[in-house]
Amino acid sequence: MTKRLATLPTLWDEKSRFRRALLRVLLWVVMVVSLALGLLNLRAHGLDSIVVIEAIIVAYSGLFLWRLPKTPYLHWWSTSLVIFISVTVLHSLVTKAMLNDGFYWLLLVPTTSLLLLGLLWGGVITGVVGIAGVAVLVWAQPPGGGNATVAVGINAGLTYVFIWALSHAYEARRHQMVARLQTVAAQDPLTGLYNRLYLEDVFAQLCQSQPQHAFTLVLLDIDHFKQINDNHGHEVGDQVLRLLSQMLRSATREQDWVFRVGGEEFCLLLPGCNTQSAMDVAQKLRRAAADLTLMAEGQPVSFTVSIGLAQWLKDGDDFDSLYRQADLRLYQAKEQGRNTVVADQA
Numbered sequence: 001m002t003k004r005l006a007t008l009p010t011l012w013d014e015k016s017r018f019r020r021a022l023l024r025v026l027l028w029v030v031m032v033v034s035l036a037l038g039l040l041n042l043r044a045h046g047l048d049s050i051v052v053i054e055a056i057i058v059a060y061s062g063l064f065l066w067r068l069p070k071t072p073y074l075h076w077w078s079t080s081l082v083i084f085i086s087v088t089v090l091h092s093l094v095t096k097a098m099l100n101d102g103f104y105w106l107l108l109v110p111t112t113s114l115l116l117l118g119l120l121w122g123g124v125i126t127g128v129v130g131i132a133g134v135a136v137l138v139w140a141q142p143p144g145g146g147n148a149t150v151a152v153g154i155n156a157g158l159t160y161v162f163i164w165a166l167s168h169a170y171e172a173r174r175h176q177m178v179a180r181l182q183t184v185a186a187q188d189p190l191t192g193l194y195n196r197l198y199l200e201d202v203f204a205q206l207c208q209s210q211p212q213h214a215f216t217l218v219l220l221d222i223d224h225f226k227q228i229n230d231n232h233g234h235e236v237g238d239q240v241l242r243l244l245s246q247m248l249r250s251a252t253r254e255q256d257w258v259f260r261v262g263g264e265e266f267c268l269l270l271p272g273c274n275t276q277s278a279m280d281v282a283q284k285l286r287r288a289a290a291d292l293t294l295m296a297e298g299q300p301v302s303f304t305v306s307i308g309l310a311q312w313l314k315d316g317d318d319f320d321s322l323y324r325q326a327d328l329r330l331y332q333a334k335e336q337g338r339n340t341v342v343a344d345q346a
Contacts, residue, residue, distance in 0.1 A: 019116060020068055023078065026112070027068070030085065031061035050095065053088050060084060078116040079125075082109070086129045093136040103156055106133040110164040114171045123168065130160045188260040190238060191245035196261040199269075203319045206271060207312070215312045216278035218268040219326040220248075220285065223304045223338040225264035236296045240303060243294055251288050252281070267323075275311050275343055282307045282341045290339065304339035306330060 038054035045051070064077050071077060089105045109129050114122035138153040186198035194202070206215055222228075222244065229237040241264065248258045248266060257269040270278050286305055294301040308330030316322035329342040336342070 016074065019074060019078070022115065023068060023074075024065070026116075027061045027065045027081075030081070031058050031065070034058045034061065034088075050088070050092060053084075053091060057084050057088060075117065075121075079121065082113050082116060082125055085109070085112070086125070090129070090132055090136055093133065103133060103137050106130075107160065107163055109133075110160070110167045114167045119168065119172060119175070122171070126164055126167075130157075130164065134160065191242055191260050193245050193249075193258050193260045193266070195259060196267075199259045199261060199267055200319055202257050202259075202269060206269060213272060214274045214314075215269060215271045216273045216275065217310050217312070217322050217326050218270060218278065218282055219261075219308045219323075219330045220266045220268065220282075220305050221307075221330055221334070222264035222289075223306055223334075225303070228301060228303060232296050232299075232301055236294070236301060239294055239296070240301065243292055244289060244303075244305075247288055247292060248285065251285055267326075275309065275314070278309050278311065279341060279343050282309055282343070286339065286341055306333035306338050307341040308333055309341065309343040 034054045034057040038051050038058065041048070041054065042051045060081065064081060067077065068074075086106075086109055089109075093103070093106075106129065110122075110126045113125045113129075116122065117125065134153055134157045137156050138150075186194050186201075188195045203217075222240065225237065225240070228240055241260070244266070245258070245260065248268070252258060252268065252270075255271050259267045259269075261267045270281060273281065286307055289303065289305040292302065308326045308328065310316060310322045310326035310329065312322060315325040329344075333340040333342045
């Protein structure tokens with residue numbers, strides 16, 4: 001697979017949108033349930049500690065709902081919510097406001113923690129809360145026999161671990177499937193490079209992450225590629241595409257992005273490159289491509305490339321205008337005899 005600037009932007013965005021939508025529903029449920037339980041406890045026991053805690057959860061859930069659409073600290077807000085809920089249930093067990101039935105609420109922790117916080121931190125919180133919950137449940141049992149208390153602890157612990165294991169397995173598999181689908185959607189199956197669909201996502205990420213810094217869009221096209229297919233067959237043409245793709249990956253920097261945008265055309269995004277630096281890179285790639293040779297049935301197959309460059313902001317302030325300018329300069333490189341790089345208007 002080609003080099004990466006960071007995690008896949010689309011994958012990150014999808015995870016964020018999924019968790020925000022999930023949290024919106026969860027927060028409304030938590031707020032309504034906590035409000036109802038708080039009013040019932042207030043009526044039954046007056047203003048005691050559990051009522052205060054439930055009031056805090058209602059207030060926190062409302063504040064979280066208000067901040068949910070735009071907060072960049074989604075993980076920390078979610079962690080605090082899970083901790084508040086867990087502490088409330090543990091407090092209810094300790095004060096014996098809830099005995100066995102309090103543990104039912106604790107069984108929500110594994111699924112909620114893993115879904116909202118991920119496998120690592122969700123697993124840590126699940127383990128800590130589970131151990132504390134079982135210990136408190138056994139300690140809070142009314143006197144009446146050691147065997148009964150031990151049995152309650154064993155059954156509670158096994159039930160908790162079973163739900164934890166199922167939740168972990170489901171969440172791990174979901175992560176794998178989402179990552180796989182995102183990779184397949186973004187990847188060109190022939191060359192292993194990213195595809196045209198993913199190009200605009202990465203372009204948008206670069207504009208947001210370094211809006212004042214130069215980066216260059218490079219369009220590269222294999223010269224006379226149709227002749228290679230006609231003379232040697234499409235299988236050899238595919239080998240040429242793969243060979244060129246390997247060269248582009250190895251000849252570019254770690255932070256550069258390489259895409260196959262269709263047929264024999266490739267696109268590169270070069271962060272931190274002004275026109276002169278990008279021109280040096282393009283000339284290096286042009287010479288490297290001309291040095292490539294593929295043996296097909298004992299016959300050497302060589303090729304050249306033409307390249308057009310366009311710089312962010314100088315040549316366009318959005319994807320369409322920048323791509324159009326690079327495409328125009330690629331056409332000029334073809335007009336000038338191919339095996340050429342054009343960076344400015346002729």
